Amino acid sequence: MSDGSRPAPAHAGSPAAPGRSAVVVGGGLAGVTAALALADAGVHVTLLEGRPRLGGLAFSFRRGDLTVDNGQHVYLRCCTAYRWFLERIGGTALAPLQDRLDVPVVDAAKPEGRRLGRLRRDPLPVPLHLGRSLAAYPHLSLAERAAVGRAALALKGLDLADPALDTQDFGSWLAAHGQSARAVEALWDLVGVATLNAVAGDASLGLAAMVFKTGLLSDPGAADIGWARVPLGELHDRLARKALDSAGVRTEVRARVTSLSRNGDGSWNVRVPGETLRTDAVVLAVPQREAHGLLPPGALDAPERLLRIGTAPILNLHVVYDRTVLARPFFAALGTPVQWVFDRTDASGLRAGQYLAVSQSAARDDIDAPVAVLRERYLPELERLIPGTRRAVVEDFFVTRERTATFAPVPGVGRLRPGARTRVPGLYLAGAWTATGWPATMESAVRSGVGAADAALSALGRPRPRHLFEFEEAA
Numbered sequence: 001m002s003d004g005s006r007p008a009p010a011h012a013g014s015p016a017a018p019g020r021s022a023v024v025v026g027g028g029l030a031g032v033t034a035a036l037a038l039a040d041a042g043v044h045v046t047l048l049e050g051r052p053r054l055g056g057l058a059f060s061f062r063r064g065d066l067t068v069d070n071g072q073h074v075y076l077r078c079c080t081a082y083r084w085f086l087e088r089i090g091g092t093a094l095a096p097l098q099d100r101l102d103v104p105v106v107d108a109a110k111p112e113g114r115r116l117g118r119l120r121r122d123p124l125p126v127p128l129h130l131g132r133s134l135a136a137y138p139h140l141s142l143a144e145r146a147a148v149g150r151a152a153l154a155l156k157g158l159d160l161a162d163p164a165l166d167t168q169d170f171g172s173w174l175a176a177h178g179q180s181a182r183a184v185e186a187l188w189d190l191v192g193v194a195t196l197n198a199v200a201g202d203a204s205l206g207l208a209a210m211v212f213k214t215g216l217l218s219d220p221g222a223a224d225i226g227w228a229r230v231p232l233g234e235l236h237d238r239l240a241r242k243a244l245d246s247a248g249v250r251t252e253v254r255a256r257v258t259s260l261s262r263n264g265d266g267s268w269n270v271r272v273p274g275e276t277l278r279t280d281a282v283v284l285a286v287p288q289r290e291a292h293g294l295l296p297p298g299a300l301d302a303p304e305r306l307l308r309i310g311t312a313p314i315l316n317l318h319v320v321y322d323r324t325v326l327a328r329p330f331f332a333a334l335g336t337p338v339q340w341v342f343d344r345t346d347a348s349g350l351r352a353g354q355y356l357a358v359s360q361s362a363a364r365d366d367i368d369a370p371v372a373v374l375r376e377r378y379l380p381e382l383e384r385l386i387p388g389t390r391r392a393v394v395e396d397f398f399v400t401r402e403r404t405a406t407f408a409p410v411p412g413v414g415r416l417r418p419g420a421r422t423r424v425p426g427l428y429l430a431g432a433w434t435a436t437g438w439p440a441t442m443e444s445a446v447r448s449g450v451g452a453a454d455a456a457l458s459a460l461g462r463p464r465p466r467h468l469f470e471f472e473e474a475a
Helices: 029-040 080-089 128-136 142-156 163-167 170-176 181-196 205-216 232-247 288-294 303-308 371-385 387-391 442-460 466-474
Strands: 005-007 021-025 044-049 060-063 066-069 074-076 102-107 116-120 225-227 250-253 259-262 268-272 275-279 281-284 311-321 330-334 340-343 354-361 394-407 427-429
Touching (some): 029 044, 029 232, 029 281, 029 442, 060 232, 066 232, 102 181, 116 128, 128 142, 142 181, 181 205, 371 387, 371 394, 427 442
Parallel strands (some): 005 275
Antiparallel strands (some): 060 066, 074 225, 102 116, 259 268, 311 394, 340 354
């Protein structure tokens, strides 16, 4: 690298037209999406990522012979943008969807043999697709099931465009619509905690309504679950880099941006140690606090709002047993601190025994607990839930912590989330925390990258690549 200022170059063989360039700051899903979208439209793109890898907070690492995901990530059939992303990088077959929604739910408080219930759909129109499952759901009483049905119909009638929804909390709304504490635990929070990273009482009604209306009340197959059968790094780093290279994007890791500034001619300077890149447009695809630190004066009307977007943690517990203890690929749990358990044996490369990942969202009480305390607390719970573990030897137990895994979806957060465009021409924002209408998910990240790229392409006078926006039509 040199100390002088120079244009952000294109990768060899780039189809981009001269004089149109962009720098994307951040190599998470939002940044990779924005870079691909811009390059597909013929823009010279440089992607800068401070970490030694791409993928943001959906990544993998090595631990001995295992390849470990930092946390369990899933998506739904209604996540049309993330599905587009998987197709764009050639990863669709590596993260398949269920043929039909089917979630085993185990209640540890019930006698063994009577603990299993299922949430699954039938090939029927909404809302009949969940009718039989709800009617037979053993973790709620008959009266609670009827009340859930009435609340679901009321939820379906909410207008997601109504800003008043963001001022209310979901828990109060559920209570006002006859939902018992048991119904909240066994159904609403079962889904909501995993998707919102907050319990109902701490979540914006607007975001909760969006999740349930889109995932459960829009299309019969909308909530079918997909997850990676390979390490996340295979998708979000290796395949993403391959796609970026093929698109002509120059990708630099270990390249932390220190400042942005606008030149008198409207171009931008993007500074990293040892180099200054000059470019026509910048997409800032980093977490909100980092974005706040890089924003030039006047970029947002109230930049301090970014600092008021709180964060929420996610904790993952990783347990390797000396034998197979669980026959199903995953399950959700009630009557226990354990939330969701996934079998990661094949994906991790483990050749003997079984590796389970326990995903704990909204984990403020446990996020800083010592590993020994977590081991003492959770291994007995897994023995309660999974009989096979009682005869097994724990060969490894370790923890991954994401203290700022998502933005906190509290009431009022909607007015704090900025859109893709800033007040300064040529500067755009991306990230799951921006105003996508979605909670902090992989879907939100990809949508934000598309939105930022769309805004930049409009300003650069480049046409919208039709294939990029096909997911909007699918939605």
